[in-house]
Amino acid sequence: LPMETLIQILSLLTPRDLVRFSSTNRAFRRTSLQDHFWQPIVQTVFSSSPPFRSKNLNSIPSSSSSSSSSSSSSPPWHPLLGAQNESSTVQDWPIKLDHELLSDDGGGGGGEDEGEGEIQLESFKGAGSFYQVYRDFILPFQDLLGWWAADVPSYGMVIRVVLDPGSHPSVSRAFSNQHHGHATRWSKAGEEPTFRSPSFVCQKVHLTNRLQGTDSDMERWRELTSFPMPPGTSPVGQGTMLRRSGLTIRVDLCEPGVRTEDLWQVRWPDVLAIKAKGGEPDQVVKRLWNDPSASARRRGRAGGGGSWLNTIERHEPLDLEEQMIREVELAMGREQETLEADPEGGMREEGQATPPLHRDEDREGTVSLRLRPYRPYTNHVQHHLPYTQPGSSLMANPPPIFPSPSLLPAIRTLRRGGEEVVEGGKEGQASDRLSTQGDLTVLDSLTMSPSPPYRPWPHLAPPLPQGPRFFPLVSPCSRLVSPRPKWRRVVASPEKGKEKHDEAEVRPKLEYLHSPPTKGMDPSDRESFDWKLVEGLYGMTYGPHGMELIYVRCRTLTEEDFEETHSTTGRSSTRHPKIKSWPPEPKLSCEDMYFDCRIDRRWVRPGARVLEGVKVTGDPNIPRGQVTWRAFIDDPGCVSTPWRSPGNEFRNHTPWPFRTNQQHQRSPGIMIPGHGRVAGEGFLGPGWSSLLVHLSNPDQINVWWQPMLKISAARKIF
Numbered sequence: 001l002p003m004e005t006l007i008q009i010l011s012l013l014t015p016r017d018l019v020r021f022s023s024t025n026r027a028f029r030r031t032s033l034q035d036h037f038w039q040p041i042v043q044t045v046f047s048s049s050p051p052f053r054s055k056n057l058n059s060i061p062s063s064s065s066s067s068s069s070s071s072s073s074s075p076p077w078h079p080l081l082g083a084q085n086e087s088s089t090v091q092d093w094p095i096k097l098d099h100e101l102l103s104d105d106g107g108g109g110g111g112e113d114e115g116e117g118e119i120q121l122e123s124f125k126g127a128g129s130f131y132q133v134y135r136d137f138i139l140p141f142q143d144l145l146g147w148w149a150a151d152v153p154s155y156g157m158v159i160r161v162v163l164d165p166g167s168h169p170s171v172s173r174a175f176s177n178q179h180h181g182h183a184t185r186w187s188k189a190g191e192e193p194t195f196r197s198p199s200f201v202c203q204k205v206h207l208t209n210r211l212q213g214t215d216s217d218m219e220r221w222r223e224l225t226s227f228p229m230p231p232g233t234s235p236v237g238q239g240t241m242l243r244r245s246g247l248t249i250r251v252d253l254c255e256p257g258v259r260t261e262d263l264w265q266v267r268w269p270d271v272l273a274i275k276a277k278g279g280e281p282d283q284v285v286k287r288l289w290n291d292p293s294a295s296a297r298r299r300g301r302a303g304g305g306g307s308w309l310n311t312i313e314r315h316e317p318l319d320l321e322e323q324m325i326r327e328v329e330l331a332m333g334r335e336q337e338t339l340e341a342d343p344e345g346g347m348r349e350e351g352q353a354t355p356p357l358h359r360d361e362d363r364e365g366t367v368s369l370r371l372r373p374y375r376p377y378t379n380h381v382q383h384h385l386p387y388t389q390p391g392s393s394l395m396a397n398p399p400p401i402f403p404s405p406s407l408l409p410a411i412r413t414l415r416r417g418g419e420e421v422v423e424g425g426k427e428g429q430a431s432d433r434l435s436t437q438g439d440l441t442v443l444d445s446l447t448m449s450p451s452p453p454y455r456p457w458p459h460l461a462p463p464l465p466q467g468p469r470f471f472p473l474v475s476p477c478s479r480l481v482s483p484r485p486k487w488r489r490v491v492a493s494p495e496k497g498k499e500k501h502d503e504a505e506v507r508p509k510l511e512y513l514h515s516p517p518t519k520g521m522d523p524s525d526r527e528s529f530d531w532k533l534v535e536g537l538y539g540m541t542y543g544p545h546g547m548e549l550i551y552v553r554c555r556t557l558t559e560e561d562f563e564e565t566h567s568t569t570g571r572s573s574t575r576h577p578k579i580k581s582w583p584p585e586p587k588l589s590c591e592d593m594y595f596d597c598r599i600d601r602r603w604v605r606p607g608a609r610v611l612e613g614v615k616v617t618g619d620p621n622i623p624r625g626q627v628t629w630r631a632f633i634d635d636p637g638c639v640s641t642p643w644r645s646p647g648n649e650f651r652n653h654t655p656w657p658f659r660t661n662q663q664h665q666r667s668p669g670i671m672i673p674g675h676g677r678v679a680g681e682g683f684l685g686p687g688w689s690s691l692l693v694h695l696s697n698p699d700q701i702n703v704w705w706q707p708m709l710k711i712s713a714a715r716k717i718f
Helices: 003-010 015-022 026-032 035-048 086-091 130-138 173-179 181-186 218-225 268-277 292-299 318-336 405-410 430-440
Strands: 057-059 146-150 157-164 199-209 233-236 241-244 250-252 256-267 368-374 443-449 470-473 486-491 508-513 536-541 547-556 609-615 627-632 639-641 669-680 684-697 700-705 710-716
Touching (some): 015 035, 199 547, 256 268, 405 430, 405 609, 609 669, 627 684
Parallel strands (some): 250 710
Antiparallel strands (some): 368 443, 536 710, 609 627, 627 669, 639 669
16 A cells, blocks of 8 residues: 555554554554654543643642641641631632633633643653553553542532643743642742643542632622622622522522642653553552541551541551451452453453452552442342331431432443543433443442542441442533623723823723524523533532532433333343332422422423433532432423623623513523422432522523522533
């Protein structure tokens, strides 16, 4: 073949096929391992990673970066409550919404993250080729990229694994110092970092409201929110709520942000050092969280109070405790995990040897990662047996199995070494396998040893035997669906009789150029609106519980939503029966969930469309994995308000359901009747409450909990 044709053919192959082709002969090996083929492959992996830097991201300063002695520094999370100090959250969050949401060129689409450009081989010091970079650095860890949700009881936990491209000549040194607290840890003390090596970084995700504390400067608060103020209203709750005088109803205001706490990292120089010594790839996973029990192990006793690693029996030696945990882990692995992934991305049959676990004494300062299939529904009937009995007001229900069937559409399929790329979990979803595999559904899972810090519930509950188990979650969208309005700067002319040098009179103002939404983007027209645009991860306010992560999607009801099905599934019906019941989430045929609601019961039937929100993280009342609210799109009680401009001087509409005056209509969008999940602490006495869901655009949802006179705000994470 001509060389041009061969190069064109090789550029279409996957990494695995390229390696197989290189084993044909020496000439083909020299050709197939050239950087011309492997540089785009490495670039694709970097592009598939969640953004390492963004205006919506802000890292929590690590205690190890603020003090030379990490053991004497307190972590940024409470060992029992897991809550952050809201005052510190407000002070060090760089809120510049008026500059970040708007580009300087007036294009109106500003605020999106800028790419890092092409990855250069010079970023990987000591690398001979991009093939070496992919083989030694990218391949062992690329399947971990993305967001992960954990089965921590009640509260849940979310992490994300990102690929930091490191410092490039185009990246300013000041930006690195401001946005990456761990950048200073990679350089010598007192020395400004000039180069950061590429690295995989695992970060714990904390959702926060970026408007928290902005009411101290009302002029600044108005610039950030930018909507027509209803008469008689004022901001409360440090700028996160709007309340009208004389009324008890409160409307939440939200600009979601993501705070990240580094858990572990894999750096390119460490990979080279371990490879030179003949070590394993997982020996380079450096732990970044404080482990008070590590110093206790060196002293020969268990860690004291405040450690995240709670002992099973505090009077027992730590070595015996670790041995018990390992035995429990191996026993559960033989009972529930009958399949295990091999290094090539395939599956190992049951009965083969399980890779030995590394002991923490031998892996000081590192984390052992295990990525393998897991069957969460094997014993779901026994686990949910308490839900079939009459409720008790004294004993809390056990946390439901995670992920629940309603959350399976948000669970994505891993790429398995780059063989297949699943965009946003649309293809190969776990929910598709549930209909055929039933309680034997296999999901990818990730465990860490030692386990990272997590927020337990109840506070004195024993630790999870294996620590949190993480499942791959669909990543947030890269940008919002609804376009932002264009704008321009306008300098107002000073009034007559006033001095021209008065800065207050000549201060430039922003004038917004609003345009009506295109067809399929206006939710007020529910028949032509594309309801798939709403699907994604949202940050939602839950009063004293703070911000929680939910997954919102639109789906069509089926017969299985109303009654248990006894039909078989073809050839696999005897081996893979469907899950016939899920007591924590009752069927829609239950009449109790429509009591005192505005839902027209006649339109709750198979074929009807619903908009659902499912909790990815939870609270002591409603745990993670539960349906938090459901709205019925085809209900005749839906009320639509056509789109209109909020005015050239404002960026947003008045928060629903307030009005600027009695003559004006409420904010444009569609109001849908529905019901929401309510329960006592410990998920006691779960029931359903009447609510209204207002959808103003594909990225913004308001939920009115009518009995509580509370309007929660849900905004899409990006």
